[in-house]
Amino acid sequence: MRKNVQKNGTAVFQKCAGREETEQKKRWKLPKSSRYLLGVFLVAGLAAGLFFLGRKSNSEEGQNRKFEKFTERVFCEELESNTVSLHYTLREPEAYGIEHSTVTFGNFTVDGKETQASVENLQEMLKTFLYEKLDVQNRLTYDILEYYLELMADDAEYILYDEPLGLVSGVQTQLPVLLSEYPLTCREDVEIYLELMRTTPEYFESLIDFEKEKSKAGLFMSDAAADQVMEQCTAFMEMGENNYLISTFVERIKQVKELNESEKSEYIQENALALNSYVLPAYGKLKAEVQELKGTGKNEQGLCYIPNGTAYYEQIVREETGSERTVEEMEDLTRRQIVADLEAMEEVLGIGQNTQPKRNADESAGQGNAEQGDAEQGDAEQENAGQGDAGTDAERGNTIKRNAVVEQAQETASAQVEAVTAPNPVSILKQLEEGIKKCFPEPPKTNVDVKYVPKAMEAHLSPAFYMIPAIDDYQDNVIYVNQAHMGNTLTLYTTLAHEGYPGHLYQTVYYAGTNPAPIRNILNFGGYVEGWATYAEMCSYSLAPFPKAQAVLLQKNSSILLGIYTLADIGIHYHGWSRADLAAFFSNYGIKDTAVTDRIYDLILGAPGNYLKYYIGYVEFLELKKIWIKEMGADSPQKAFHEAVLKVGPAPFELVEKYMWEMGEETS
Numbered sequence: 001m002r003k004n005v006q007k008n009g010t011a012v013f014q015k016c017a018g019r020e021e022t023e024q025k026k027r028w029k030l031p032k033s034s035r036y037l038l039g040v041f042l043v044a045g046l047a048a049g050l051f052f053l054g055r056k057s058n059s060e061e062g063q064n065r066k067f068e069k070f071t072e073r074v075f076c077e078e079l080e081s082n083t084v085s086l087h088y089t090l091r092e093p094e095a096y097g098i099e100h101s102t103v104t105f106g107n108f109t110v111d112g113k114e115t116q117a118s119v120e121n122l123q124e125m126l127k128t129f130l131y132e133k134l135d136v137q138n139r140l141t142y143d144i145l146e147y148y149l150e151l152m153a154d155d156a157e158y159i160l161y162d163e164p165l166g167l168v169s170g171v172q173t174q175l176p177v178l179l180s181e182y183p184l185t186c187r188e189d190v191e192i193y194l195e196l197m198r199t200t201p202e203y204f205e206s207l208i209d210f211e212k213e214k215s216k217a218g219l220f221m222s223d224a225a226a227d228q229v230m231e232q233c234t235a236f237m238e239m240g241e242n243n244y245l246i247s248t249f250v251e252r253i254k255q256v257k258e259l260n261e262s263e264k265s266e267y268i269q270e271n272a273l274a275l276n277s278y279v280l281p282a283y284g285k286l287k288a289e290v291q292e293l294k295g296t297g298k299n300e301q302g303l304c305y306i307p308n309g310t311a312y313y314e315q316i317v318r319e320e321t322g323s324e325r326t327v328e329e330m331e332d333l334t335r336r337q338i339v340a341d342l343e344a345m346e347e348v349l350g351i352g353q354n355t356q357p358k359r360n361a362d363e364s365a366g367q368g369n370a371e372q373g374d375a376e377q378g379d380a381e382q383e384n385a386g387q388g389d390a391g392t393d394a395e396r397g398n399t400i401k402r403n404a405v406v407e408q409a410q411e412t413a414s415a416q417v418e419a420v421t422a423p424n425p426v427s428i429l430k431q432l433e434e435g436i437k438k439c440f441p442e443p444p445k446t447n448v449d450v451k452y453v454p455k456a457m458e459a460h461l462s463p464a465f466y467m468i469p470a471i472d473d474y475q476d477n478v479i480y481v482n483q484a485h486m487g488n489t490l491t492l493y494t495t496l497a498h499e500g501y502p503g504h505l506y507q508t509v510y511y512a513g514t515n516p517a518p519i520r521n522i523l524n525f526g527g528y529v530e531g532w533a534t535y536a537e538m539c540s541y542s543l544a545p546f547p548k549a550q551a552v553l554l555q556k557n558s559s560i561l562l563g564i565y566t567l568a569d570i571g572i573h574y575h576g577w578s579r580a581d582l583a584a585f586f587s588n589y590g591i592k593d594t595a596v597t598d599r600i601y602d603l604i605l606g607a608p609g610n611y612l613k614y615y616i617g618y619v620e621f622l623e624l625k626k627i628w629i630k631e632m633g634a635d636s637p638q639k640a641f642h643e644a645v646l647k648v649g650p651a652p653f654e655l656v657e658k659y660m661w662e663m664g665e666e667t668s
Helices: 040-051 058-081 083-089 112-127 135-161 170-180 186-198 200-216 223-237 244-253 263-295 308-319 326-347 374-387 393-420 425-438 455-460 489-499 504-512 518-522 527-541 550-571 579-587 593-607 608-633 638-650 653-667
Strands: 447-452 462-468 475-482
Touching: 040 425, 058 083, 058 135, 083 186, 083 223, 083 593, 112 135, 112 593, 135 518, 135 653, 170 186, 170 223, 170 244, 186 200, 186 263, 186 579, 200 263, 223 263, 223 593, 244 263, 308 326, 308 527, 308 608, 326 550, 326 608, 425 447, 425 475, 425 527, 447 455, 455 489, 455 593, 462 489, 462 504, 475 489, 475 504, 489 504, 504 527, 504 638, 527 550, 527 653, 550 579, 550 593, 550 608, 579 593, 608 653, 638 653
Parallel strands: 447 475
Antiparallel strands: 462 475
């Protein structure tokens, strides 16, 4: 996902890499502080149920059957605890023995001990299975569940550090979109939907109480973040009669065949009443409470400035990326990839052979020490600012030439894409779907509906996002495009590659076609998912209708941008960069407008680790590909590698590497 940012600098930043996370492309994902986890009572129930599977349960067949029953029970209990999760994940919950219970969004908790106890109980249950007797798919699920539970146990320590009002994936922006796409197929769906609308005040009260606890602990958001949250609430409340929760409801209820026209009309009125009587007042109350709490936050900088903030950032990074590398190792990996990409660009341009560019200029940039205070940061700012002038005349000349060529290449590329495909999302998706057949395995047949973000919310939602379908009905898919951020046809093309083919949509439907264990669908591994989509986006440059040299320039430029933002994320939250540090860092790359760098600072401040999810995930796939080629040989087709990692599915990268060989053998 991108946002175009106005800049005063080089053309290489024509498309500022605004990789704002949007959880909208996932199923409803509660903030950590809001997630239900199975309690002690359930584990006891599971144990009893598994005991009665019979005395032969220690055989391979028995162990596999017992393990599958266990994971299915966990899956069902998790979905039963949240109405939106249930409805988005399953079209026919009855097929899994799930009956509709209390209608709820869930609630927020500050009790980490309860979460810890639940996790420990599940971990003990997991240990009862004979791992060596499980088949390959169940061993993979076991390993993933074991890893996920370890993450949740560590998360429990940081419950109040979680921010459900995140600037790019917060409840305040996520909830309306999820409600607007809530599937209505029968009368019961409509009734549940309306009841959800009516429970919004209760859910927001729970959210407000959580934010008050954050405030008491000195962990409330910065003033700038509070202002943006209030702006987002205001934008939604001021939509009036054009509110998309009205128009989308009208569209969806038309498809409910069991309702007559009179009933549909009555429900349409009930929806409008629920919006005005429950949802909008809840947003008003939330805005007022955020205003009241504004100013109680004690930190306007990165996470490393709050107690245990560095350790928390390390936890976030591990969870977001799915990589076992340390933050320092990720930083080094990022720098090395940026150098490789720069050298590839210079090779295409025929520059740099007789010069020695200062590749490590950013290595000490902005390394302000959070523990040592502002005096040392001032020194870091001066050192970093000085690096903006570092390098030889030849190097500066190469940078100017490279940026000028990239700018021209971007303009030409948009025209070339338009020349072979109509500049609209549907035609571009069809061209991409056809283009990937040589290097990617065939996905199941599917339909895709392209929708546009409502104009009133364009400034507050991501450039594009993919709505993941129900696991028992993955043939129908939806991609939202934010027209305000589609600066040109090339941007639209690569964005649709990220969201559609061979990105999120393709990965989702391909994996669904392998019939994975249901529980795999509710475990979130953003590094794999966003890393794959970014990898897919980078691949799309070679599918586009322009020369190889031009494709290399544009792809490497895009990769460098994301790498730079990743270094900035680490710099702010791990090394303690100030706004001046960030401005000096970006000045090395031609971004000299402090209004732009301040906006970037606020964006990264509100979504720690987000850029690493995309970039480190992407580079981990590149590293896996190198390992694959080394083992299988340079002649091994890309399709075989892609098929192997796609069959493993979302997982931490150490497990993707462990199991891709077995998936590759299955393919062979």
